[in-house]
Amino acid sequence: MAIEVRLPTVLRPAAGGQANVSVEGETIGEILKALAKDFPGLGTQVLSLDGSLHRFVNVYLNDDDVRYLDQLDTKVIEGDVISILPAVAGGSN
Amino acid sequence: MLIISQMFLDEMIAHAIREYPLEACGLISGEKDLVKGFYKTRNDAASARIYTVNPLDYLKADRDAEKNGASIIGVVHSHTHSDAYPSPTDVAQAPDPAWHYILVSLKHTDPILRSFTIIDGNIVEESVVRLNC
Numbered sequence: 001m002a003i004e005v006r007l008p009t010v011l012r013p014a015a016g017g018q019a020n021v022s023v024e025g026e027t028i029g030e031i032l033k034a035l036a037k038d039f040p041g042l043g044t045q046v047l048s049l050d051g052s053l054h055r056f057v058n059v060y061l062n063d064d065d066v067r068y069l070d071q072l073d074t075k076v077i078e079g080d081v082i083s084i085l086p087a088v089a090g091g092s093n
Numbered sequence: 094m095l096i097i098s099q100m101f102l103d104e105m106i107a108h109a110i111r112e113y114p115l116e117a118c119g120l121i122s123g124e125k126d127l128v129k130g131f132y133k134t135r136n137d138a139a140s141a142r143i144y145t146v147n148p149l150d151y152l153k154a155d156r157d158a159e160k161n162g163a164s165i166i167g168v169v170h171s172h173t174h175s176d177a178y179p180s181p182t183d184v185a186q187a188p189d190p191a192w193h194y195i196l197v198s199l200k201h202t203d204p205i206l207r208s209f210t211i212i213d214g215n216i217v218e219e220s221v222v223r224l225n226c
Contacts, residue, residue, distance in 0.1 A: 008155070009164050010189035019159070056188070058148040065148060085151050090183035091116055091143030092172040 003031055003076050006083040007042075014041035028059060029072030031082060046084060056087045095167075095193050095208045097121075097128040098224045106204045108133050109171035109197040118144040118170040120151060121193065122158035128193075129163045130154075143182065144170045167193030167208075174200055177207040179216050187211040193219070 002022045007015055015021055016039075023038070025031035032053075036043020048054050052072070059066045060083040066074045076082070101121070109117045115136060122130035134150035146168065155165050172180070177198035179187075187194060190212040198205045210217050 006155070006159075008189070009166070009191055019164070056186075058151075060148070060152050063149070063152070083152055083155065085148055085155065086188035087148070087186075088118075088120070088146035088151060088168050088188055089138070089144060090168075090170060090180065090186045091138070091140065092175040092180050093142045093182040 001026065001076070001078055003078075004081045005031065005035060006081060008085055010086055011042050011045060011084060014045070015039045026075060027072065028061065028066050028074045028076065028082065031076065032059070032072070058085045058087060059083070060085065094126050094220050094222060095128065095195070096126050096222045096224065098226045100226065101128055101131040102206060102221075102223065104131050104133075105169050105195065106197055106206060108169075109199055109204060112136070112171065113199055114141050114173055115139055116141060116144040116171050116173060117197070118146050118168065120146065120154045120165050121167045121169060121195070122154065122161070122163040123166045124163055125166070126193075128166070129161065130158060131169070132157070141173050166191070167195060169195040169197065171197040171199060176200060177205045179209055179211060184211055184214055184216060 023031045023034045118136050119134050120132045121128045132154035135147035137145040137147050177196040194209045208219050208221050
């Protein structure tokens with residue numbers, strides 16, 4: 001099953017400039033691993049070396065943060081859209 | 094260079110003042126140097142010293158920008174008690190070398206707004222071209 005994955009501007013160069021890619025998989029984890037296989041430069045920015053979700057990245061399944069679902073085990077269905085967003089933070093600290 | 098309407102600049106400063114004493118944050122959309130939208134976002138850190146853009150607000154802004162044929166091209170945040178210049182925290186956490194980083198300082202009586210690029214840790218101030226619309 002192919003699922004649409006929306007990429008932020010910072011990850012697009014690693015995916016040939018594409019804003020949206022179509023990736024096969026049944027869970028968020030399968031899709032992100034397939035994405036990392038298709039675009040190796042992108043994978044290291046989304047997944048940590050141990051295969052977990054990178055702490056500076058937020059992944060949404062439609063309107064839900066996957067960290068509050070079943071994380072990488074979250075199942076997807078046809079028509080779902082996955083959005084990858086970098087964590088945006090800073091401050092005068 | 095950042096090309097932006099005076100209306101958006103006024104909205105950014107108003108947002109910073111409204112959120113004071115906490116740091117305010119938001120996102121800009123557009124194409125390269127031209128700003129086409131400004132989105133106020135919640136600061137999940139709710140702090141006077143740090144900010145974290147609420148990710149759901151980011152998602153909604155990203156979708157709206159795409160609907161309008163644009164992309165998120167930068168972030169805005171306020172410094173309540175320091176200058177309008179990226180802090181080491183800002184530099185360390187800058188997510189995208191192609192983005193514009195807009196700072197609003199409320200340190201002095203009159204707010205000061207400046208814009209920067211942050212590439213590989215190097216901060217470069219850019220000119221802000223104001224459009225009267």
